[in-house]
Amino acid sequence: MGHETSKINASQHATLHNYACRPMSAVASASYNVAWHEWSKSPLLVSTVYPYKEKSWTTFLSETLPSELMDDFAAAWNVSRSRLIDRLDRNYIVNHVAFNDVMLDLYDYSRHSGPVCWPKADLESLVVGYYSSLGSLAHLVVPQHSLYGTWSVKTFPGAPKHEFRDSETYCMSPGDSHYDDVGAAITHEMCQWTSFKTRRAERNMQDADEIFMSYSHPFIKAFAKSFQEGYSCSAINGCLPWVFTGEAWVPPNMWRMQEKVAQLFRMRSHFCLMLGVGEPPAGFITLNTYPEARWP
Numbered sequence: 001m002g003h004e005t006s007k008i009n010a011s012q013h014a015t016l017h018n019y020a021c022r023p024m025s026a027v028a029s030a031s032y033n034v035a036w037h038e039w040s041k042s043p044l045l046v047s048t049v050y051p052y053k054e055k056s057w058t059t060f061l062s063e064t065l066p067s068e069l070m071d072d073f074a075a076a077w078n079v080s081r082s083r084l085i086d087r088l089d090r091n092y093i094v095n096h097v098a099f100n101d102v103m104l105d106l107y108d109y110s111r112h113s114g115p116v117c118w119p120k121a122d123l124e125s126l127v128v129g130y131y132s133s134l135g136s137l138a139h140l141v142v143p144q145h146s147l148y149g150t151w152s153v154k155t156f157p158g159a160p161k162h163e164f165r166d167s168e169t170y171c172m173s174p175g176d177s178h179y180d181d182v183g184a185a186i187t188h189e190m191c192q193w194t195s196f197k198t199r200r201a202e203r204n205m206q207d208a209d210e211i212f213m214s215y216s217h218p219f220i221k222a223f224a225k226s227f228q229e230g231y232s233c234s235a236i237n238g239c240l241p242w243v244f245t246g247e248a249w250v251p252p253n254m255w256r257m258q259e260k261v262a263q264l265f266r267m268r269s270h271f272c273l274m275l276g277v278g279e280p281p282a283g284f285i286t287l288n289t290y291p292e293a294r295w296p
Contacts, residue, residue, distance in 0.1 A: 015153055015181045021117040021144050022066035024110040043100060057103050058089040061137075064110045069118050069141065076123040077133055084133060091134035101158025102138045109156070115144040117153070121177035129170070129218025135163030139216055146216075151185035152178070153216045161213050167276030170222035171284055174268040182219050183265035186212075190258065201229040201254055222273045223261065227254045230292035234277045239288055245270075248280045248288040257287060 046055070062070060062085050074084040092099055109116070118141050119126055127136035138159045146153045172179055189211050190196065196204055205227045212224030233239035235248035243249045243260070251257035264271045264285060271285040280286035 015147050015178075018119055018121040018177050018181065019117045019147060019153070020068065020072075020120045021115045021147070022068060023115045024066070024106075025064045043104060056089060057092055057099075058085055060103075060107070061085075061088060064106075065116065065141070069116070072118065072120070072123055073127070073133070073137055076127045077136075078124075087133040088137065091132040095132075095160075098160040098162065099134060099138065102156050102160065103158075105156035105158045106141075109143060117142050117144050117147055119178075126218060129165055129168070129221070130163045131165055132163060135160065139163065142216055151188050151215075152181040152220060154214050155216050157214075161209075164213070164218065164221045164225075166221075166225050168222075169272050169274045169276070169278055169281065169286070170219045171270070171272035171281060172219055173270045173284075178217055178219075179268075182217055185215060185217075185220055186223055187262065187265065190262065196258070197255065201227075204254060205229065219273070222275055225275055226257055226261075226273050226287070226289035228289060228291045229254075231257075231288065232290055232292045233288055234274065234290035235286075235288055236277065236279050243285055245285055246280060246282050248274060248286045250288045250290075257289060260287060 074081045130136040139155050142153045208224050208227035231250045239248040239250050274288045
């Protein structure tokens, strides 16, 4: 897709101070084996100790993920730890097929007791970018190696994309802990995406999904969803034909959208991407990237 890669330079990375990293429990993960039923599409966790009972994936998470991580996510969702575990269990039961791949990613990773990392900065504002508690955990808990490089962190490969809330408004301010990381990630990827200016919009939409939806931060996913063949105004009180603080602006095309986002990061502006129907936040420049075909 005309997207080049570059070497990782940990000394240039700014994300490290925004994240905590702790090892998963290898002892706990070693007490499980994964089994499959012929008639089931879902992997089962079976105890390696007699009587070899099946255990839930939520039990696996609560026993292998760092205790501090579970406490932080409970606080971010403003619930008790036991309530969080109940939510995770319910989320998995309702949509287990979607979460199977990321559960297997975490299981495989835990076998080596690899450290996992999660945002310590602004976690409560990040979790709401996902539909469920389990969805937020699946996207915001990342392998440690993803922190090293000149871009923001990436998820485990199996994190379900549909868990991202793609009809909300996502904003960035220079004072945000992740502002520089997100801007650097987007700038880096656009520099590597050499075919963007020459390919048709439909192909660019596919490439944008592949490139940017792999990132953990909700704003970068919102940027991925902002690549559309056409846009329409979804602001309740209408849009302006020019960029103005506190108002919504509809880009003429994805190329101008990308240029404006790059410019706003360079200028260290307060700005938003409005993916759904709503009102532009006061004090922010808002790019209304609502897909043209979706207007009711």
